Amino acid sequence: MSNDISNNLLKQISIAFNDKTPLRISAGNSKTFYGNHVNAQAINTLEHKGITEYQPSELVVTVRSGTLLSELESELKANKQMLAFEPPQHSEETTIGGIVACGLSGPRRAACGSVRDFVLGTTIINGRAEKCRFGGQVMKNVAGYDAARLMVGAQGTLGVLLDISLKILPVNESEISLKINTELSHAIKNLQQWTQQGLPVTASCFFKNTLYLRLGSTHSAVKQSLNTINNNFDTEEIDEAFWLSIKNQTHDFFTNANLWRCSHQMATRFYGDTDKQLLEWNGALRWINSEKDLYATADKHNGHAQRYPLTNSDETTDIFQPLQPGVLKIHKRLKQAFDPENILNPGRLYADL
Amino acid sequence: MNDKKSIINKLSKLLPDGQLLYRLEDLKPYECDALSAYQAVPLAVAIPDNIEQLKSILSLCYENNIPVVARGAGTGLSGGALPHKDGVLLSLAKFNKIITIDSKNHTAVVQPGVRNLAISEAVKELGLYYAPDPSSQIACSIGGNVAENAGGVHCLKYGLTVHNIIKLKVLTMDGDELTIGCDALDSPGYDLLALLTGSEGMLAIITEITVKLLPIPAVAKVMLASFDDIAVAGQAVSDVIAQGIIPAGLELMDNAAIKAADDFVHAGYPHDAAAILLCEIDGSVEEVNDQLRLAEKILKQSGATKIQIAKDEEQRAQFWAGRKAAFPAVGRLSPDYYCMDGTIPRHQISNVLKRISELSAEYKQTVVNVFHAGDGNLHPLILFDANNDGELERTEELGGKILDFCVEVGGTITGEHGVGIEKINQMCGQFNSDEITQFHSIKIAFDEKQLLNPGKNIPTLQRCAEFGAMHVHHGNLPHPELERF
Numbered sequence A: 001m002s003n004d005i006s007n008n009l010l011k012q013i014s015i016a017f018n019d020k021t022p023l024r025i026s027a028g029n030s031k032t033f034y035g036n037h038v039n040a041q042a043i044n045t046l047e048h049k050g051i052t053e054y055q056p057s058e059l060v061v062t063v064r065s066g067t068l069l070s071e072l073e074s075e076l077k078a079n080k081q082m083l084a085f086e087p088p089q090h091s092e093e094t095t096i097g098g099i100v101a102c103g104l105s106g107p108r109r110a111a112c113g114s115v116r117d118f119v120l121g122t123t124i125i126n127g128r129a130e131k132c133r134f135g136g137q138v139m140k141n142v143a144g145y146d147a148a149r150l151m152v153g154a155q156g157t158l159g160v161l162l163d164i165s166l167k168i169l170p171v172n173e174s175e176i177s178l179k180i181n182t183e184l185s186h187a188i189k190n191l192q193q194w195t196q197q198g199l200p201v202t203a204s205c206f207f208k209n210t211l212y213l214r215l216g217s218t219h220s221a222v223k224q225s226l227n228t229i230n231n232n233f234d235t236e237e238i239d240e241a242f243w244l245s246i247k248n249q250t251h252d253f254f255t256n257a258n259l260w261r262c263s264h265q266m267a268t269r270f271y272g273d274t275d276k277q278l279l280e281w282n283g284a285l286r287w288i289n290s291e292k293d294l295y296a297t298a299d300k301h302n303g304h305a306q307r308y309p310l311t312n313s314d315e316t317t318d319i320f321q322p323l324q325p326g327v328l329k330i331h332k333r334l335k336q337a338f339d340p341e342n343i344l345n346p347g348r349l350y351a352d353l
Numbered sequence B: 001m002n003d004k005k006s007i008i009n010k011l012s013k014l015l016p017d018g019q020l021l022y023r024l025e026d027l028k029p030y031e032c033d034a035l036s037a038y039q040a041v042p043l044a045v046a047i048p049d050n051i052e053q054l055k056s057i058l059s060l061c062y063e064n065n066i067p068v069v070a071r072g073a074g075t076g077l078s079g080g081a082l083p084h085k086d087g088v089l090l091s092l093a094k095f096n097k098i099i100t101i102d103s104k105n106h107t108a109v110v111q112p113g114v115r116n117l118a119i120s121e122a123v124k125e126l127g128l129y130y131a132p133d134p135s136s137q138i139a140c141s142i143g144g145n146v147a148e149n150a151g152g153v154h155c156l157k158y159g160l161t162v163h164n165i166i167k168l169k170v171l172t173m174d175g176d177e178l179t180i181g182c183d184a185l186d187s188p189g190y191d192l193l194a195l196l197t198g199s200e201g202m203l204a205i206i207t208e209i210t211v212k213l214l215p216i217p218a219v220a221k222v223m224l225a226s227f228d229d230i231a232v233a234g235q236a237v238s239d240v241i242a243q244g245i246i247p248a249g250l251e252l253m254d255n256a257a258i259k260a261a262d263d264f265v266h267a268g269y270p271h272d273a274a275a276i277l278l279c280e281i282d283g284s285v286e287e288v289n290d291q292l293r294l295a296e297k298i299l300k301q302s303g304a305t306k307i308q309i310a311k312d313e314e315q316r317a318q319f320w321a322g323r324k325a326a327f328p329a330v331g332r333l334s335p336d337y338y339c340m341d342g343t344i345p346r347h348q349i350s351n352v353l354k355r356i357s358e359l360s361a362e363y364k365q366t367v368v369n370v371f372h373a374g375d376g377n378l379h380p381l382i383l384f385d386a387n388n389d390g391e392l393e394r395t396e397e398l399g400g401k402i403l404d405f406c407v408e409v410g411g412t413i414t415g416e417h418g419v420g421i422e423k424i425n426q427m428c429g430q431f432n433s434d435e436i437t438q439f440h441s442i443k444i445a446f447d448e449k450q451l452l453n454p455g456k457n458i459p460t461l462q463r464c465a466e467f468g469a470m471h472v473h474h475g476n477l478p479h480p481e482l483e484r485f
């Protein structure tokens, strides 16, 4: 399904710019929970859809932002390729534009990189209703400032995403998922050792004294890695569907009402009740159940925290780690540079932006 | 208006003897970077060795509206570190310490003047290395790498600088010291880390960098494939990648480059080949064996006339030595050469190489090709003699045509060397006036007075209008107040 509504979107933004009417940008509405509530007139990109360019040997795909993630991924899969950052699919209506705008990556992130690492170019409409194309469709491009990657995680506050070019990767010839009963510190120590040894760990998760692992590479490399692990552990093979429950956050753990997403260096000391945590990314991503806010604690451990209730909220409190004053100042000026009338998703990312 | 003398006077109070240069003979060595076609003598060269000195220099320049141009090792190829004649050239050369190495988290915190290769050398005994490896890595600084988003031979698999750094400390012109990015795998807010990477010293001065380190792969093997037709070699690049292999490096050299490199370092290249591909596979023993076999099969099917797999580490080093020495080797062929940096979709390689050879015939100038084929990043080297009247201008024109063609086939004017002063006119062809205006407003968000590296990277709309390559939106120049330099 292909459909180009960029002119229509441009018109809507142009009117909003002239009238100074704030807009709430949405597509499939699967990530309303991921950001502050924006009380404004709706503009929707769901109908701006379709893969506009895809040559598998280029390892690049260009898509319109309203393209369903599921549609894009199945097209890539048919060509034995993938979005290596393994984006979460929160609902059937999840779009690639929403993924890029929110900057969300899944279990494979620690091994392959995050969504911003794979963005090569974006075409946007900024807050002055100008259509701008940054970056491109090639692997390397240093012409001008990297405003293409700047859109990742900006949640639409700097521009409405129209088209996105992404680097893609071939799927592994072989992947296997397993689980191991072990305790936390042992699990993390081994993960560190395995990555240091170059074992092809493409995902890891630790929860309730169980380490879940996914290995991916060529057939013989996966077999050899499995042997290495089997030398020290009793492993049990599991269905790869387990990773869907982590990636899409449908695992029971994510129903916790007081969930925090804390991001750290892999070897950061643990804090909080480790029995009530779920870890990903070799220990770098920690889902923590906590009634009190974790901003200060995460900061003390050189990381950052964010609230993560998977429900829509009307709360006006910021959900993301507060920014340093100097950094916030630059954020505000950049917002001004892209959206001088403050009409694009005002307040969604931070109250002041 | 401050006169020169009083500024130098004030600067000399901020720096100890020897760290402020202002006599012509001392300034001369700094008049250009590795793009020697452009030269300018700065007001002074400041070489601070600590952050307090650096801050005080910036603050003095800010107060007095003095332009500041940062300089790392000066190996840039686009005139990014070309001094401003009324400005201070700020050398970061004395910020050359590796501050910490974290073997558990695989990171290192380094100062901007540290040489690229010095990082890998320092962490080698831990079994780690820093992946981006520009051919200039023995000399170029990591600060310069960040400012240019430098790439290298191994980018195809391991990414560019932007993929291999996690945190920066920077100073803005108005005196803020900012921490950009985070030790974790993501950070809150806008991706300022990406924005600053490749910003060519236009937005802030980089004072500290946290780099990501990777485990040294268990094995790396390189294969040398010969071709009797360069177009066939170009197509073979796409064929390898289409089959699901991501080589650690995939480099192409044409006959002239093969001969020049081999005469220079005796790399063992076949002089009779029209082109060679160097294809490196790394990873675990099993992975490398599997993929090497597959790559060999694909390259044969794609028309390679001969394939040699380096039999040991020594031969592998020898094969790479030729590639790494290719630029200086070509430098021996001609008094001067001009290095282009366009990047194109891989399937266009053969097409663009054909166009380059047509242009080369038309301009009667030899063009040698040696480049990062896996990334589609071309480096046509145009040979010329600057002492011959008009030859530099002709060379620049030829280079400009090559870049225009790269943009035409869906590529970009620069893959890794940056815009600097060199490609400023070509920017007008790649971006429209709204985009250029947006770039200027990003600049102003960081550097309101536009004192950092003025005149580089982003052309004024006026310049584009004069250059004639840009369609000016609705017939008027938006934001005329922006055109200060």
Ligand SMILES: Cc1cc2nc3c(=O)[nH]c(=O)nc-3n(C[C@H](O)[C@H](O)[C@H](O)COP(=O)(O)OP(=O)(O)OC[C@H]3O[C@@H](n4cnc5c(N)ncnc54)[C@H](O)[C@@H]3O)c2cc1C
Pocket: B033, B034, B069, B070, B071, B072, B073, B074, B075, B076, B077, B079, B080, B081, B092, B112, B133, B134, B135, B136, B139, B140, B141, B142, B143, B144, B145, B146, B147, B148, B149, B150, B151, B152, B153, B200, B201, B202, B204, B205, B206, B207, B327, B328, B416, B417, B453
């Ligand atoms: C023989 C040769 C081979 C090369 N091969 C490659 C290659 O394979 N890949 C590649 O990408 N490049 C290559 N280059 C180009 C060059 O080495 C890179 O661009 C390198 O990153 C420049 O680093 P530098 O320290 O020399 O920076 P400089 O040339 O000193 O400066 C480059 C730019 O960075 C800015 N800058 C420097 N330090 C800072 C700082 N601390 N804060 C803010 N801004 C700063 C300067 O203002 C300037 O705009 C090559 C160059 C040569 C001469």
